[in-house]
Amino acid sequence: MADTTGNTQDIGAQDGPGPQPRRSSWRYIGPGIVVAATGVGAGDLVATLIAGSNFGYTLLWAAVVGCLVKISLAEACGRWHLATGRTLFDGWAGLGRWTTWFFAVYAVIWGFVYGAAAMSSSALPLQALFPDVMDLEYWGIACGLVGLVFVWFNKYAVFEKVMTVLVGVMFVVTVYLAVRVTPNLGDAFAGLLPVLPDEKDSVLNTLGLIGGVGGTITLAAYGYWVNAKGWTDTGWMKVMRLDNRVAYITTGIFVVAMLFVGAELLHSANIAISSGDQGLIQLGDILEDRYGSATGTLFLIGFFATSFTSLIGVWHGVSLMFADFLARQRGERQARADELASGRRERSWTFRAYLLWLTFPPMILLFQDEPFRLIIIYGVLGAAFMPFLALTLLWLLNSSRTPREWRNGPLSNGMLTVAGLLFLVLAVKQIWDQPWSEFF
Numbered sequence: 190m191a192d193t194t195g196n197t198q199d200i201g202a203q204d205g206p207g208p209q210p211r212r213s214s215w216r217y218i219g220p221g222i223v224v225a226a227t228g229v230g231a232g233d234l235v236a237t238l239i240a241g242s243n244f245g246y247t248l249l250w251a252a253v254v255g256c257l258v259k260i261s262l263a264e265a266c267g268r269w270h271l272a273t274g275r276t277l278f279d280g281w282a283g284l285g286r287w288t289t290w291f292f293a294v295y296a297v298i299w300g301f302v303y304g305a306a307a308m309s310s311s312a313l314p315l316q317a318l319f320p321d322v323m324d325l326e327y328w329g330i331a332c333g334l335v336g337l338v339f340v341w342f343n344k345y346a347v348f349e350k351v352m353t354v355l356v357g358v359m360f361v362v363t364v365y366l367a368v369r370v371t372p373n374l375g376d377a378f379a380g381l382l383p384v385l386p387d388e389k390d391s392v393l394n395t396l397g398l399i400g401g402v403g404g405t406i407t408l409a410a411y412g413y414w415v416n417a418k419g420w421t422d423t424g425w426m427k428v429m430r431l432d433n434r435v436a437y438i439t440t441g442i443f444v445v446a447m448l449f450v451g452a453e454l455l456h457s458a459n460i461a462i463s464s465g466d467q468g469l470i471q472l473g474d475i476l477e478d479r480y481g482s483a484t485g486t487l488f489l490i491g492f493f494a495t496s497f498t499s500l501i502g503v504w505h506g507v508s509l510m511f512a513d514f515l516a517r518q519r520g521e522r523q524a525r526a527d528e529l530a531s532g533r534r535e536r537s538w539t540f541r542a543y544l545l546w547l548t549f550p551p552m553i554l555l556f557q558d559e560p561f562r563l564i565i566i567y568g569v570l571g572a573a574f575m576p577f578l579a580l581t582l583l584w585l586l587n588s589s590r591t592p593r594e595w596r597n598g599p600l601s602n603g604m605l606t607v608a609g610l611l612f613l614v615l616a617v618k619q620i621w622d623q624p625w626s627e628f629f
Contacts, residue, residue, distance in 0.1 A: 208424030213431040219349045220414035220429075221436030224263060226356045227407040227502025229440055231310045231495055234447050235468045240398050241451020242461065244388075246373070248398055249380030252448055255399040256441040258611065260433060261604030263411045265582040265597075267429040270412035271422060272595035276529070277412050278513045280585045289518070291577065295570045296511050299406070300543065302567040304551030307500040308333040310466045314492040317470055326555045332500060337548045340504045341541060344532045345417035348505055355494045359443060362491025367446035369480060370453035377449070393618060400575065400615045409578055410506030416529035417509070423595065454479070466496075504547055509534055511543040565623050572619035579609035 211217070240248050266277055273280070281288040312328035322328075340348065385391045415429055450472070455462065460475065462468040469492050477485025512534050528534050583605045586597045597605070 208422040210426065211424050211428050213427040217428045218432050218435050220411060220418050221432035222356050222439065223349055223352045223414050223502060224407055224411045225436040225439045226352050226359070226498035227506060228405055229443050229495065230499035231466045231469055231492065233444070234495060235464060235466065236398065237444050237447040238451040238455065238462065238468065238472065239464060241448040242455035244386045245452045245456045246376045246380030247384065247386050248395055249377060249445065249448060250383045251395045251398045252444045253381065253441060256437040258399060258604065258608045259408060259440070260437045261601060262408050262579060262582065262608055263433050263436065264430060265586055265601065265605060266409055266412040267415045267433060268426065268595055269582070269585060269591065270415055271420060271426055271429060272592050273590065274421065276513050277409055278510060278517060280590060281581055282517050283590060284581060284584060288581065292514055295574060296507070296514065298563065298566055299570055300507065300547050301551055302563060303503065304333065304547040305554035307496070307503060308551065309555060310496040311493060311500050313466050313470055314489040314496065317473060318486065318489050329555045330552055332497065333548045333552065336501045336504045337544055340501055340508070340544060344535055345414070352498055352502065355498045356439065358494040359491055360439070362487055363443050363446035366488065367449040369484065370450050372449040372453055396611060396615055400611055406574055407502055407506055410510055413506060413509040413529060419530045421527055421530050504544055508540045508543040512537050512539040515539040568623055569620050572616035575612035576609055576616050579605050579612055583609060
């Protein structure tokens with residue numbers, strides 16, 4: 190049984206037979222769709238577009254590898270929740286107080302800056318669709334408030350259904366665009382061969398594409414959504430694994446489709462776009478000029494769906510994690526998978542307090558330049574989270590904290606090690622690239 194005291198004794202031995210395995214079925218799919226929609230934001234689409242624009246189909250293989258890496262990370266998160274009956278933060282807390290301090294600082298600073306970024310990203314396509322209605326800042330505020338109200342008053346089941354609809358919109362738009370630009374399938378298949386472009390920093394660019402395919406804190410939230418779905422024991426393990434694969438196959442389709450657009454529409458015409466969310470607005474203008482206003486409008490609708498799913502996904506998933514964090518700090522020691530399944534966490538004041546933190550304080554940043562030092566700290570914390578996740582999962586899933594049957598095998602250890610090293614290299618690069626001389 191799971192250790193419900195918060196201690197770290199060996200829980201490998203279990204009394205009696207375990208839960209009966211559920212048959213993996215498509216009708217159970219849900220948390221994977223949520224994590225796919227949340228993890229793939231406007232920034233991921235821009236990065237993939239630019240990769241296609243700069244290198245054509247050469248790095249298609251890197252996008253596929255990125256999806257495989259994320260499958261291993263999300264599967265490990267879900268397996269921890271189901272195998273132990275404990276949440277991921279419960280596992281982190283058992284590794285030492287340093288994990289608590291890291292998460293506390295991360296959640297406060299990251300949430301503040303991300304809130305503004307998510308609102309701004311969701312506002313951009315709306316302003317482009319309705320340019321005369323109101324300014325960008327007020328569209329951002331509207332998006333934040335709609336996200337707040339939606340997550341505040343709805344439980345996981347409704348949240349999942351809405352996310353599924355928005356993913357459907359994203360899927361239709363990205364696949365339509367990929368078909369519309371008429372990809373060169375021969376070059377695309379050649380892009381599955383692992384070769385590097387003959388350009389400076391090609392290794393780091395390739396690692397960045399692998400690491401950027403839907404890789405955020407929402408990977409850690411996957412286990413929380415698994416429990417919120419009602420999957421609370423090892424009987425759901427096969428279902429979770431199918432759900433997770435569907436998530437990253439979906440992510441892979443989004444990413445490959447946008448790489449096709451970058452390779453055919455931008456690379457072939459030697460067109461450059463901006464690296465920020467504004468790059469998608471530029472792409473919308475290019476699509477409208479090339480294929481007509483209907484295609485440009487459809488793309489902006491897909492852009493909004495992509496950004497808004499990330500907004501409400503973080504509003505829900507990271508608020509669950511923060512509520513779990515505060516519960517642990519208040520001394521609660523019971524296993525919390527059942528609490529997540531019942532929806533009590535979503536109604537807690539701690540969940541709603543973090544929702545308010547994500548929504549209202551970041552609105553200040555919409556009306557002014559982002560604070561320089563805060564952005565540097567945000568960048569460092571963001572870079573550090575993914576190696577933190579990969580390496581702590583390796584620790585937890587190879588120790589007596591996990592029942593022996595569900596500990597890592599060679600494949601999982603290999604994938605998590607690759608993920609940890611990949612994200613560690615990217616973290617060092619990002620931290621190195623920060624303008625520290627201007628910080629002090």
